[in-house]
Amino acid sequence: MxxxxxxxxxxxxxxxxxxxxxxxxxxxxxxxxxxxxxxxxxxxxxxxxxxxxxxxxxxxxxxxxxxxxxxxxxxxxxxxxxxxxxxxxxxxxxxxxxxxxxxxxxxxxxxxxxxxxxxxxxxxxxERYLLSSKNMTIDLLANEVFCKGKKLPFTKKEYEIVKLLMLNQKIVFSKERIFERVWGIDSESQLDTVAESIKNIRKKIKAVDPDTSYIQTLYGLGYKWDVTDEKQ
Incomplete structure (x- = not known):
């Protein structure tokens, strides 16, 4: 052993x-x-x-x-x-x-x-390949996200943001840290892309599950996965 x-x-x-x-x-x-x-x-x-x-x-x-x-x-x-x-x-x-x-x-x-x-x-x-929170599940093998059983049409970067936050639910990520982890420090994209991507993520989730919060904004600090009312 x-x-x-x-x-x-x-x-x-x-x-x-x-x-x-x-x-x-x-x-x-x-x-x-x-x-x-x-x-x-x-x-x-x-x-x-x-x-x-x-x-x-x-x-x-x-x-x-x-x-x-x-x-x-x-x-x-x-x-x-x-x-x-x-x-x-x-x-x-x-x-x-x-x-x-x-x-x-x-x-x-x-x-x-x-x-x-x-x-x-x-x-x-x-739970090696499936990660669940509230009504959302990530298939880590297929790189797909489902909410209430419906596949969400996330882009690759949106998927990576959701996965990062779900896998690290206790941690607050600044826009800078999300940008470095998802886009890479050498990316030519702009930092504002992070906020825009999270806006799109929320919009796509809300279309399926309008009454549940998933990404929490901590003003001046960044974003974290919202575990409020998470089933234990």
């Missing part, structure tokens, strides 16, 4: 050593780094989960999470001595999947890691 690979990012070397030893005893493969800069250099590696401290010199954990989310889509578990509710909310809002306050037990950390990895396995095995 292939060992799951975990990246542990914490500037406390003793904590890293303790966590690494414990997780490796439980058959995980663990790489440790002690700064955000080092962590970014590791993003070409294929990790299954990232454990991330918040309070680090240079690039802190919050900013590092934003940068990581531009590159990889794996579970991120924050570990931090910051216990305020607003810190936890911010960490989860920018793309974290879990938040554990220090001090914590190694047994609890492992249990949460196990839980997130099992969830990822279920997603990959049971």
């Amino acid at each position: 292939n060992k799951k690979k975990i990246l542990l990012v914490d500037d406390d070397e003793d904590i890293c050593c303790t966590i690494k030893q414990y997780l490796e005893l439980h058959h995980y493969q663990v790489e440790t780094v002690h700064s955000g800069v080092e962590a970014l250099k590791m993003m070409n590696n294929d990790f299954d989960l990232i454990v991330l401290d918040i309070m680090m010199e240079g690039i802190d954990g919050m900013e590092l999470c934003r940068l990581i989310r531009d590159r990889v889509d794996v579970p991120i578990v924050f570990v931090s001595a910051k216990t305020l509710e607003e810190d936890k909310v911010q960490a989860l809002a920018i793309g974290g999947d879990d938040y554990i306050t220090k001090p914590f037990s190694l047994k609890e950390l492992k249990a949460r890691i196990d839980c997130h990895l099992r969830r990822e396995e279920r997603i990959r095995s049971n």
